[in-house]
Amino acid sequence: MARTAIRRRLTWRLATVAANASEARAVHRLSLRIDGWDGHLPGQHVDVRLTAPDGYQAQRSYSIASAPESPTVDLVVQRLDDGEVSPYLTDGLRPGDQLELRGPIGGYFVWHAELDSPLQLVAGGSGVAPFLAMLDHHAAAASGAPVRLLYSARTLDDVIGHPRLERHAERGIGVTIALTRDQPPGWTGLSGRLTPQIIRERVWPVDRRPSVFVCGATTFVEAVADSLVEAGHPAAAIRIERFGDVRGARRDSGVPTTRR
């Protein structure tokens, strides 16, 4: 197992927003300029901290969606309309604004370009973010690893980084997009959810010994990981990143608990 320990102290630092552009429905790509950024490995994330004038703070994690070779550190953020942090990032930040963050964080859900074993990426929704970093890095590092991406999105408008993914497909990355809600006329990708059968058919076969990365909401990730294990992939070859469960995250009443 690759162990890239972060022994350095992770301090809060200020990033400057270079661009904030729509990337799909309710999804923005924030491009950040960070002085003295030492680079990162694709798959790592940053912690973002917002501070209100009265000192109240909120922190959330976001995967880095850009390759280490990129001049900016990019985040791909999906706006949850009733969320506390994501609407601020997508709608509140303008170029020139500053944002406090620390990172890069995480040494397990990372891909090293020196590995040339087959790479299998399975994404649900905004879970594609760390894979955008891996694919761009794969291209920049001219990696010889064969790569497949299996990506489940609701509709074509929800596909994050579509033009980028098409460019990766043109250079030989196996990109399969499954649209779960509705499909445009003439759609040649998959339709509906990722079933165990689709996973068996579209993921690198077990005997190719792929490294498998799965990222998305909890329910998605659980279902995919179970199917992979059933299909015979060793659990140790499957790495998981969960962005949380949007439905599961709903509070009882919205009233904070004051019992103790």
Add this chain to the structure above:
Amino acid sequence: MGFVSRGFVGRPEAREGTVLLPPGQYDIGGGFPVLSAGPTPRTALDDWDFTISGEVDAPDRLTWQEFQDLPHEEVTVDIHCVTKWSKFDTTWSGVSLDTLLDRVETSADYLLAFCDGGYTTNLPLEDVTGGRAWIVDQYDGEPLEAQHGGPARLLVPHLYFWKSAKWVRGLRLSSVDEPGFWESLGYHIYGDPWREQRYAGD
């Protein structure tokens, strides 16, 4: 005060709850997110055992039935995940680590909990004795679901929740504090949420 995020006010309710929350955490309310680095292992209860090994006079091994027969306690505690959510008043039932560790003689100061799926986490013995840690097999009066760590997980509520290892199968006692899985990958060796010890060096 230092930096202010232009135009950020935050959720008003979130602010009221903050006295009960360690720094940087928010109340997830009714939700119960799931986190782990790999797929959920499913071990048959017939194949399950719990061992205490390492620097002990004689290693101890319990079958599922023997574990069930040990006295269980019900505990209601707040839990704090390093990914920022906290959950108040969660109710579990399980066996106190005091009960389990009483079964062996040791002069060790640390333990490494090991689990199905290869996960490990390290803890000082001090932190898991004196009624501060349990091996739990029930959540909210029901058998613990596999995705939340069933059949049994560690519960160490005063530390970040990655220390409450899911699918736990035993404890290895040692005189040295050997970093576990996340602890070798840049997370804090101890993990106190009230001191916001998320990552190495915090």
